[in-house]
Amino acid sequence: MHLEVFAEGDSFLHKLDPRIKILVFLSFGILCAISKGIFIPSLYFMLSLLFIFIAKLNFKTLLNRLIGANFFILFIWIFIPLSYKSNPYIEFGSFKISYEGIKYALSITLKCNAIILATIALLSTSTIFSIAHAMLHFRLPQKLVTIFFLFYRYISVMHEEYIKIKRAVLARGFKRKTNLHTYKTYAYMVSALLIKSFERSEEIYKAMLARGFKGFFPLFEHFKLRKIDLAFGIGASFIIIFIYIWGR
Amino acid sequence: MENSIITLENINFSYDSYLVLKNINFELKFGEKIGLIGPNGSGKTTLLYIIMGFLKPNSGKVFIFGKERKREKDFLEVRQKLGLLFQDSDSQLFCPTVKEDIAFGPLNLGKDRNEVKEIVKSIARLFNIEHLLERPIYKLSAGEKKIVALATVFAMNPICYLLDEPSSGLDEETKENLINFLKTQVKTYLIVSHDQEFLKETVDKIYLLKNGQISFYQDF
Numbered sequence: 001m002h003l004e005v006f007a008e009g010d011s012f013l014h015k016l017d018p019r020i021k022i023l024v025f026l027s028f029g030i031l032c033a034i035s036k037g038i039f040i041p042s043l044y045f046m047l048s049l050l051f052i053f054i055a056k057l058n059f060k061t062l063l064n065r066l067i068g069a070n071f072f073i074l075f076i077w078i079f080i081p082l083s084y085k086s087n088p089y090i091e092f093g094s095f096k097i098s099y100e101g102i103k104y105a106l107s108i109t110l111k112c113n114a115i116i117l118a119t120i121a122l123l124s125t126s127t128i129f130s131i132a133h134a135m136l137h138f139r140l141p142q143k144l145v146t147i148f149f150l151f152y153r154y155i156s157v158m159h160e161e162y163i164k165i166k167r168a169v170l171a172r173g174f175k176r177k178t179n180l181h182t183y184k185t186y187a188y189m190v191s192a193l194l195i196k197s198f199e200r201s202e203e204i205y206k207a208m209l210a211r212g213f214k215g216f217f218p219l220f221e222h223f224k225l226r227k228i229d230l231a232f233g234i235g236a237s238f239i240i241i242f243i244y245i246w247g248r
Numbered sequence: 249m250e251n252s253i254i255t256l257e258n259i260n261f262s263y264d265s266y267l268v269l270k271n272i273n274f275e276l277k278f279g280e281k282i283g284l285i286g287p288n289g290s291g292k293t294t295l296l297y298i299i300m301g302f303l304k305p306n307s308g309k310v311f312i313f314g315k316e317r318k319r320e321k322d323f324l325e326v327r328q329k330l331g332l333l334f335q336d337s338d339s340q341l342f343c344p345t346v347k348e349d350i351a352f353g354p355l356n357l358g359k360d361r362n363e364v365k366e367i368v369k370s371i372a373r374l375f376n377i378e379h380l381l382e383r384p385i386y387k388l389s390a391g392e393k394k395i396v397a398l399a400t401v402f403a404m405n406p407i408c409y410l411l412d413e414p415s416s417g418l419d420e421e422t423k424e425n426l427i428n429f430l431k432t433q434v435k436t437y438l439i440v441s442h443d444q445e446f447l448k449e450t451v452d453k454i455y456l457l458k459n460g461q462i463s464f465y466q467d468f
Contacts (some may be wrong), residue, residue, distance in 0.1 A: 051343040167302050171340075172353040172404060181355055191385030192342035195386050 006057055006124035013055040018134035019125045020233040025238050027123040031244040032114050037104060040247035041110035047239065048114045051121035055113070059214050062120065069116050076174050080105045085210060128152045157204065158197045165189050165196070191236075251278040252314065253408045253436060254299055257333065259308035261294060263402075267312055268294050270460035274309070276378045276408065276438055279343070281430075283447040286457035292440045293335055296410050300332050300373075327418060328357055331406030335413045335440075337397035346388070346396050347381045353404035374429070375399045397424070409437035415446040425433050 009016075013021070032044040053064065084101025091097075123131060132149040136142065169185060176182045205213075253310055254276040261269040268291040276282060286292050297303040298310060302321030310317045312326045334340040343349035350371055354364045372378045380388065388396065394417045401409065415423055427449045430437065441447055447454060456465040 164334075164336075165342045167297075168334065168340050168342050169352075170302070170323075171300060171327055171332045172400070173324065173333070173356040174352075175324055175356065185352070188343050188348070191344065196338065196342075199386060 003152070004124070004127055005061055006055075007127045008122055009056065009125060010052060011125070013051065013121060014125045014127075016232060017225055017229040019137055019223060019225070020132045020229045021122045021126060022131070022138070024236045024240070025031070025118060027240050028118050028122075029115050031240055032111055032118075035111070035244060035245065035247055036071055038107050038110065040243060041107055041114060043118075043242075043243045043246075045110050045114040047243070048117035050122065052117050055121045055125050057120065057125075063193055065120065066113065066116065069112070070109075073112055076108055077105050078109075130223075137223070153204075154197070154201055157200050158193065161193055161196045161200060165192050233241040252276070253278055253312065254438075255311040255314075256295075256298070257309040257311070259298060259310070260296075261298060261303065261305045269298075269305070270461060272460075272462050274455075274462055276436070278407075279435050280453075281436070282438050283454040283465075284438060285292045285442065285444070285447070285454060287445045288459045291460065292457055293412055296332060296412055296438075299326075299410065300395035301326060305381065315412070329405070329407045331401040331404055331409045333397060333401045333409070333411040333414055335367065337393040339396040340400060341385045341393060344384055346377065346383055346385060349385060349396065350381075350400050350403045353400055357404060364446070371399050371403045374402070376425070391419065391422075394418060395422060407436065409434060409439075411437060411439045411441075413441055413443075414439060415441060415443045416421060 028044070029049075032041065035041055035044065081097045081101035084096060084098040084104060086098050086100040089096045089098045132145050135145045135148070150242075166189075169189060174185060230237065249305075252275055254274070256272055256274040259269055259272040259274075260267070272295070274295070284292055284295070294303060298305055299312070299315060300400060301310075301320065313329070315322070316321055317326060341349050343352055347368055350368045351364045354367050358369070368381070372381055375398065377395055377399060380392060380396065385393070385396070394414075401411075401462040414426065418426065421447065426445065430450045437451075439447060439451060456463050
């Protein structure tokens with residue numbers, strides 16, 4: 001599976017030091033999440049749009065991701081305006097829709113999308129390996145980072161196995177119908193997926209042991225902190241903190 | 249194009265920005281036995297996947313049995329009548345036991361259970377794997393998996409076989425059996441292999457796929 005679609009690119013954000021990106025992202029995420037109202041989150045939203053603009057990402061894939069995430073936000077729009085208890089409200093028959101509830105839902109939507117966009121622009125533009133690498137630089141526990149990295153690694157292993165099984169099934173002319181043969185085939189596919197992914201992961205582990213794996217990944221290439229990285233880090237953090245203070 | 253099974257016209261295919269197949273033209277007629285060789289990563293398996301409809305070419309046309317195949321729906325008939333042996337037998341097998349895996353293809357062709365039982369029996373006899381029938385797939389050795397994978401393809405009795413590295417990992421005796429079987433029982437096939445000895449025994453002519461181009465290599 002291609003999980004790192006956004007990591008390929010040549011923009012300023014792609015070349016930026018991942019350590020800086022993580023720091024900027026952390027401050028953005030936290031301050032955006034705890035900001036209140038509509039004005040401040042919308043400023044953050046615009047800032048995240050600016051990041052996306054700098055990263056020059058494929059608009060179509062980006063939109064697909066956003067639609068996926070906003071599907072869940074749809075439920076907030078259904079439940080909060082109807083259940084928020086405050087005046088004034090609009091009445092539709094027996095439904096009472098609260099103004100405050102709408103504002104609240106809008107605020108959540110803005111914050112969510114701002115953080116999603118910032119994640120894509122800042123974190124997805126690096127490969128998972130360099131993010132893991134940067135996490136090690138921040139003295140995060142090595143075991144945690146290794147688990148994170150392997151977790152990611154094995155998602156793609158499972159997906160590869162799934163593709164293979166699907167092809168095996170299709171190659172022999174399988175057509176789904178409403179019958180026992182179809183259900184049985186699906187059950188076999190799921191069980192094969194479990195067993196095969198497990199076997200594959202064991203093999204990968206053996207391959208790592210065979211090359212002297214001791215429980216963590218040694219670092220091969222190191223990051224170089226350029227002046228422009230530092231400038232971006234300071235500038236971006238300043239803007240992010242300034243927006244937050246402005247809102248208070 | 250009347251007795252043509254596979255016709256590829258001006259096929260271009262690339263993985264992201266890496267162009268693998270450039271303007272490929274290829275034809276396999278009924279009764280032909282063709283070998284395909286080429287360096288690693290030259291796109292041999294990719295070509296087979298395009299024929300089976302697993303990968304869609306960037307441009308060009310795929311005709312199977314004289315009909316153009318474009319959408320997923322068009323390929324159902326193709327997959328029921330062409331038998332693809334995957335390079336990696338782990339990709340081929342997915343059922344809990346060998347027996348069920350061999351039965352899977354014939355069941356998809358709409359055969360009834362008694363017929364399928366007969367097919368499983370005769371195929372197992374043919375490949376000499378009767379002792380493996382009840383064994384779980386994941387406990388087989390790599391060589392045994394290869395034989396079972398071959399058996400699952402032959403059980404469907406396809407019109408044309410597409411075999412990706414059929415001889416790798418087989419012992420001499422099994423390889424001999426396979427060669428005899430291909431020579432006597434099978435009319436049409438395309439074999440992708442690095443095993444030139446094996447190809448010399450089984451095919452009438454060999455094509456070379458290199459730098460995205462297909463060319464005539466040699467015939468016997």
